[in-house]
Amino acid sequence: MDFSTDDSPGYLINHLARLFAAGLQARIKPLGLTTGVFPVMLCLWQKDGLTQKELVAQVGIEQATMANTLARMERDGLIQRLADPDDGRIRRNWLSEKGRALQAPAIEAAMAENDAGLAQFTQQERDTLVALMRKAITSYGW
16 A cells, blocks of 8 residues: 555645644744644634633643643733632633733734745635635534
8 A cells, every 4th residue: 555645635734734833833922822822812812701611622622731721821921710700610711911912913923824825826726725624624523
């Protein structure tokens, strides 16, 4: 059985994801963000006050990894973790002023990285690529 990384969708997608992550990391590092924190920030920018459980479901990482990520984010002043007013057993994650202020520059950095990575694509090719990636992701039940 022959295997070629040049013809393997899984290998190529993984390689491209690593390239995008490295490029994004270089762009957001000056903001004090990392690629591990970025997906959580995106969720909280869309809907602040999510629980750890809700973030795990949305980001798709392990509970322990999310717990460590949230602890680092709190340490770095990006979020505040406060008890839910209706159920003290639940802690909600709220963006701090610092965390909210990073939204525009971080999104700008991500969009710049998308543009750089797809610079050789026409708009139609970009749209097709995104549609195909969404289709593949739904194959995994997301």
